[in-house]
Amino acid sequence: MRESFIQAIDNLRANKLRSFLTMFGIMWGIVSIVVLSALGEGFRRGNDAVLREFGRNMSIVWGSRTTMQAGGERAGRLVTLTVDDARAIKAQGRLVNMVSPEIQRGTKVKSAYNEAAVTVHGVEPPYMFMRTIEVDRGRQLNWSDEENSSQVAVIGWEMCKQLFGERDPVGEQVLINGTPFTIVGRIRRKDQDSSYSGPDNNKIFVPFAVMQKFLPRPDAPAGSLSQMLVMPRQHVIDGLTEVLDARTGRVEDIDWPLEREIRGILARRKAFNPDDRDAINVWDTSLQTMFFGRMISAMSSFFRVVGLVTLALGGIGVMNIMLIAVKDRTREIGVRKALGATTATIQRQFFLEGFFLTLISGGLGMIVGVGLCLAVNALATLPIRFAGMIITWPNALMAFGALLLIAVVSSTLPARRAAQLPPTEALRYEM
Known part of the structure; x- marks a missing residue:
């Protein structure tokens, strides 16, 4: 085996240009797989991060105007x-997990150091969970604040900078529309590109009961x-696959079970037709999340297929070059067989040449691909829905497995062709 390995390397070195051109096809295939897989993973994670910054799976419900007559109205x-x-x-919805009412309004806020115009949101504690309003200082709003109508507030990261500079806001007082509130928490900095009422960094959140008052x-x-x-129950979210599979138009046009249930409950209370989809507006982020997830998954799969096809074309190049090498070395094969080389020895020799050529090319392609990913992450300003070029173990193993498969397939046929040459025919072959 050691002699076969040394001889395979020597033969590759003896044909440097041919070996380099063959190696380039494999290298390019591996670089394509690594880079395109990393690109797809970067978009997937970036999209997940953006959706999470906006909030977890939820439906936002607004009142609107009826378009049908109902109950004499x-x-x-x-x-x-x-x-x-x-x-x-919350009480009647079988598909409902959490509910939070919300009041929002623009007003003035004043601290001991500065003042600003701000959008204030009165919400209940489930809202903070659904919208991923997470604090990096202090605490969240809780049910005790709601039950006691505590005049406390959680402040956004940018609004905190405007009102308090670099000071710790926790424990400080602000006047919101002339009413004193104590800051109990600061929201971590959120990177949003989607909202229905402005970035959370610029808001102040207070208990719903206090907002009402x-x-x-x-x-x-x-x-x-x-x-x-x-927020729907988990089994409703799990059933979104069937909902999306059955869609015939835009995501916004899907009348899915949670929306129908909400509309039915409100129709009984507000005396409008439950089939009147315009009576209330529902923005369902669960459907949007699933839709974008499918789109990103399809894009990642496409990238992987393109990389694999490129690698397969490189493997065809290896096979072609090795078949040419068998033809060029026909007389050599005859001499070796005449001197006692067995069919297995000849087959192993040519197999190892193609196999090592492919593996060495793939290894270099891996290095180049990883280097390109690191360079992009270090030098580029990444867009908000792109988390960078991310190489994962599953994608790396897929690339390595594809390389091994191509190495075996592209080396086997030329090796068998070489091994099956009759010695007498090979010795008569004119160079």
């Missing part, structure tokens, strides 16, 4: 949501909500 009525509607959805909506009847957030 005319079409075109304004549907206004209240906290009692949110409580009804001190900062109700000035543009709507007393007790009106801006919107409510609803």
Whole structure:
């Protein structure tokens, strides 16, 4: 085996240009697999991170206007949501896991150091979980704050910088529309490219009960909500695959079970037709998450297929070059057989030449591919939905497995062709 290895390397060195050109095809195939797989993984993780910054699987529900007559009522009525509607959805919804009413309004806020215009959101604790409002200082809003109507607030990262500079805001007081609030937490910095009311970094969150009392909506009847957030149960989220498989149009046009249930509960309370999809607006992030996930997965699969096809073309090049090498060395094969070389020895020799050529090329391609990924991550300014060129173990093992398969397949046929040459015919072959 050692002699076969040395002889294979010597033969490759004896034909440097041919070996280099053959190696380049394999190298390019491995570089394609590594780079394209890393690209697909980077987009997948970047998309997951962006979706998580916006929030976990949830539906955002707004009131709108009816477009159908129902119960003697005319079409075109304004549907206004209240906290009692949110409580009804939580109590009656079989598919509902969490609900939070929400009131939002723009106002002025003043600290001991500065003042600013701010959007204040009155929410209940489940909202903080659904929207991934996570703090890096202090604490979250909790049910005790809600039950006691505590005048406390959680401040966004950018708003904290504007009102307090580099100071720790926890324990500081602010005046929101003239009402004193104590800051109990600061939100970690969030990188968002999607929101329905502005970046969370620029907001202040207070307990819903306090918002109702001190900062109700000035543009709507007393007790009106801006919107409510609803999180479905896990089995509903798990069933999204069937929902998307059955879709015939845009994601926004899918009338999926959770939305139908919410609309049915509100239709009974607000006296509108439950088939009137325009009476309320529902933005379902669960469907958006699944849709984008499928799109990114399809893109990653396409990238991997392109890389594998490129590698396969490189393998065809190796096979072609090795078949040419068998023809060029026909007389050598005859001499070796005449001197006692067995069929197995000849076959092993040519197999190892193709195999080593492919493996060495693949190893160099791996190094180049990883180097390119590291260079992009170090030098480029990455867009928000792209987490960088990320090489994972499954993708690395896939590339290595594909390389081994190509090495074996591209080396076997030329080796068998060489081994099957009759000695007498090989010795008569003219160079």
